[in-house]
Every structure is written in C-alpha cells, then in structure tokens.
Amino acid sequence: MSMEEMNLLNVSGLYTSYGRIPMLMNVSVELNEGCACCVLGANGAGKSTLVKAILGMVKADQGSIIFKGQDITSWSTYKRIAAGIQVASAATGTFTKMSVETNLKLGAYNINDPKLLAERLEEIYTSFPVLKARLNQKAGTLSGGERTMLAIARAVINKPSLLIMDEPSLGLAPIVVDEVFRIVRRLNKNEKITIMLVEQNAKKALSVSNAGYIIQKGQIIFSGDTETLKNSEFLENPVM
Amino acid sequence: MEMFSSLLVSAILMGCTYTLVAIGYCLFFGVLDVVVFCCGDIAIFGGFSIIGAYTILYSAGVLQAVPAFVAVLIMLTIAAILCAALGLIAYQFSIKPFEKSSTLMPLLSTIALGVVIKEVLGLVFQPVVNSIAAVVTSVDDPLSVVGGRNPQAMPNLIAGSGSTDERNLIIIAVTLAILIALFLFLNKTKIGLSMQAISQNKELALMTGVNVKRTITATFIIGGILLAVGGFLLSSYQTIIRFDGGAMYGSKGFSAAVVGGLKNTWGAVIGGMLLGFVEVFTAGYIPGGTQYQNIIAFLVVILFIVFRPEGIIGEKSIEKV
Numbered sequence: 001m002s003m004e005e006m007n008l009l010n011v012s013g014l015y016t017s018y019g020r021i022p023m024l025m026n027v028s029v030e031l032n033e034g035c036a037c038c039v040l041g042a043n044g045a046g047k048s049t050l051v052k053a054i055l056g057m058v059k060a061d062q063g064s065i066i067f068k069g070q071d072i073t074s075w076s077t078y079k080r081i082a083a084g085i086q087v088a089s090a091a092t093g094t095f096t097k098m099s100v101e102t103n104l105k106l107g108a109y110n111i112n113d114p115k116l117l118a119e120r121l122e123e124i125y126t127s128f129p130v131l132k133a134r135l136n137q138k139a140g141t142l143s144g145g146e147r148t149m150l151a152i153a154r155a156v157i158n159k160p161s162l163l164i165m166d167e168p169s170l171g172l173a174p175i176v177v178d179e180v181f182r183i184v185r186r187l188n189k190n191e192k193i194t195i196m197l198v199e200q201n202a203k204k205a206l207s208v209s210n211a212g213y214i215i216q217k218g219q220i221i222f223s224g225d226t227e228t229l230k231n232s233e234f235l236e237n238p239v240m
Numbered sequence: 241m242e243m244f245s246s247l248l249v250s251a252i253l254m255g256c257t258y259t260l261v262a263i264g265y266c267l268f269f270g271v272l273d274v275v276v277f278c279c280g281d282i283a284i285f286g287g288f289s290i291i292g293a294y295t296i297l298y299s300a301g302v303l304q305a306v307p308a309f310v311a312v313l314i315m316l317t318i319a320a321i322l323c324a325a326l327g328l329i330a331y332q333f334s335i336k337p338f339e340k341s342s343t344l345m346p347l348l349s350t351i352a353l354g355v356v357i358k359e360v361l362g363l364v365f366q367p368v369v370n371s372i373a374a375v376v377t378s379v380d381d382p383l384s385v386v387g388g389r390n391p392q393a394m395p396n397l398i399a400g401s402g403s404t405d406e407r408n409l410i411i412i413a414v415t416l417a418i419l420i421a422l423f424l425f426l427n428k429t430k431i432g433l434s435m436q437a438i439s440q441n442k443e444l445a446l447m448t449g450v451n452v453k454r455t456i457t458a459t460f461i462i463g464g465i466l467l468a469v470g471g472f473l474l475s476s477y478q479t480i481i482r483f484d485g486g487a488m489y490g491s492k493g494f495s496a497a498v499v500g501g502l503k504n505t506w507g508a509v510i511g512g513m514l515l516g517f518v519e520v521f522t523a524g525y526i527p528g529g530t531q532y533q534n535i536i537a538f539l540v541v542i543l544f545i546v547f548r549p550e551g552i553i554g555e556k557s558i559e560k561v
Contacts, residue, residue: 078452082449092441094444109448
C-alpha cells in the first residue's frame, strides 16, 4: 500500500455488557484508512455487539473509540453517522414498506443538497443496476439478494469514511454471495472506502480483506494480516 | 331517504373527530411502540384551551377587533401550542423515565397522566374559566359533583353565520385539509420520513443517522396539534365539552386506531369513519339504539380484535424472539 497509512478507527480496551452479563471484554480493533479488515467469529461471539458499540447503539462500559482522531465514545449514534460511519447490515434490512428510491433517499440522511443527492443517486444507479429497475417497488417485495444490494447501496450513497458490513452474505445463495463480495472488493479498491467486514463466512471474507480479527466469546483471540490468518489454527476450529 | 342522508352526514362528522385522535395514537405508537393512553384527555384539554382563550380574548376585546376567521385561527394556535406542550410534558414525565422498563409502565403512567389532566381540568381550569365569563350551561348533569363542573357550552366558533350546515361543512373541510397536510408532511419532509423510518425499523433508522430524540419530540408536537384540533372539532360538533370526556373520546380514538391497524395512519382514518358509521346508524335505525351505540361500537372493535387483530390495512407482525 503506497497510501499514507492513517489510523481511521481505533477501538481500545472496550467492555460492554447486556444487563449484568458481560458481552465484550477488552476488545481492541484498529483500522487504517483504505484497508479492508474482517472480523470473524461464530454466532453469538460478539461480532454484532462490536458493530453496535462502534455505532453507539450499545453503551461502552470501559475503553475508548477513536474515529478520525476524535474520541466518539460518548457520542450518540446519529452524530457518529454524520461523522462518516455507515453500516450495511443484512440482518437489520431495509424499510420494507417504502419504495427503493425512498430507502436510498432516507439512507442519504445527511446529504441536504438536492443537487448532490441527485448526483449520488445517479452514481448508485450505475453501480447497482439491479436497483434502478426496481426504484418504485416497495423494498419488502425485493428478493434477498436485491435487498442486500439495497442495504449496501443505502450506506454507500453517503460515501462513508468507514463502511461496516455486518454479515452481508447472510442467507444468500452462493452465486449472490460472490456478487456481494465482488462489490465489497470494488468499493474498497476502486472507491477507496475503508471497510470493516463482519462475517461468519471466513473463507470469503479473507479473500477480500488485508487484515483480520477473530472474536470468540466476546474477546479478540487473534489478530493479524490475512496470510497469517489463513494459515492459523483458529480457522480450523469447527465452530468457525 | 332524508333520514339516511342526515345520518350519513353525522356519521362522517363523528368519523372526522375520531380520526384525528386515532391518528394521534398511531403517530405516538409508531415512534415509541407504546400506546399513549392520555390522547383523549389531551384533546379535551385542547377544547378547554379554546374556551379559555375565547373567554379571555373576548373579555379583552381582541376577538371583536379581528375577522371571525382570524379569531378562530388565533384560538386554534393557542390551543395547539398548549396541547403540543402538554404532549411534550407527557413524553418527558410519563414515558421517557420508563424507556428501559417494560412497555406496561408507560401504558400505566399515561393512563395516570390522563386522570391527572382530567382532574386538573375539572378542579382548576373549568371553575377559573367559568368565573371569568359566565358561559356555564344550564344543562343539568346528574354526574356533576360541584358547581362549575357541568358540561361546558362550546360556543359556535366555527361557522360565522351560526348555521349547523355551515359548521358541519367546515368540520369536514378542516379534517380533510389536515389529512392532506399530514400526508405531505409524512412523505415529503425529512422529519415526516424519519417518523415513518422509526415506525418501520427503529434499528435501521438509528443506523441511517436519524436523530431519534428530535424525531420523537417532533412527533409529540405534531400529535399535540392534531389532538388540539380534534378536541376543538369534537366539542364544536357536540356543542358541549365535559372535563371527563377524554376517557370516552380517547377509547373511541384508540379503538379506531386498532380497527385500522395501529401503525397505519390511513387505517386510522378508515377505522375512525367505520366507528362513526356504526355508532350513528345504530342510534338512527335501531329503536332505542342511542343507548346502545357505544356498546355496538365497542362490539365491532372486539370482533376486529378477535378476527383481524392486525387491523384493516395493518400487516401481521411477527414478534422475533
């Protein structure tokens, strides 16, 4: 990477809990600008909790979250989104009773300039042609793959500094999964968006990232670049 | 035939007044997933604010100085501001403190707040208003406890000529105008879309960057204004207003919202109209039906809850565990 490596997101020593049950314990994650980094883990390992903590939807009991050099640990969610974090989450889905177009416009919540919004919409239509054909259709009537595309497009329309993708391959047919990961790679390589990919599908996730973390029972048990990860014993764990 | 058409008009008028309070329930339920049970009392408070504003402004000579149309707007604005403020108070003190507890808590606390509003209206507001201007009706009310808690006469403020037909027409026109304005607001403005977003998928709304707190505040302001207009129309239509009318008005509005599908604003319109029709036609066509109109109306609601709990246009919701 020839780009000057700048630290975009720095989560350090993060603890969260659900009631009295601890969820994340001493989790530290570092993301450099321009990288694609995956967070791997089994169901219930704490991946989604980590995403929600970064977004401020789950309170941090201890530790800090630094984004673009600013301490955002106590910020509310909408402020973090305005600062340039976006999430595409397959599980959270879309606004099912609204049209695809309204979904995209709502996604661009912080774009107030109508001219810029029109431009961005055009860009989205060229990069996600599936959606252009479905603009006036209610999001709830889309297929699973189209819905995932919409979830990604809704986030990407903002040109975020950090795009968190929460299990984009969830519940999709293998051929659609390939398409989703092609989009992930394109966003990272061509559009230079920093991506944090949270996945269960380790093999696919590693194929598009340059660094990774493995999370288990709320703790990071491994971190390193993709090559080391691919050969690590942790991936052989049948739970993964 | 003449009877039918006059019943039809009454049914629509009744439906209009129910619709507004039903939409209030829908909006609040949409953003909070909590039934705010004091909607009816807020609306009655709105009706009383209008009488209060009327007596004060009339004795100050303001109302005589401006055209009737402007006078009504002034009073409506005052009522809307007061109701919006009351809505915000309801949110701050009876809903927000229970954000993290079970949904039963805000349910109970809003019922409690409704009782408080009702009693304050009966004990404080109505005697004060009555003492400023002697507009107490001579209607003998068996339920009245102390003097000054009789039903209050609602002056015919809407129709300049004082004719009932004109009043009826204006009630329908105002409701229609409000529905159109609400439609545009919900679909064209950012706050309106945010309200819909929260109602459909709160988690995604948060992730999209919607300022949830601000949106909820805005919802209570909008809802308060709707309820103020609802209370005004209701009391103008019935020509009297009772301090304890909120419970019945509120439960009718809530029933209308349930019949329509609690999260669906347009369902509330249909639900409100349906309830109005059932009531008016029961009273009109069944001998002695006036006494049974409420029973039959609520029977319809029960049938809906049993056979179509998701409402007329509501969708079946599947609770994820």
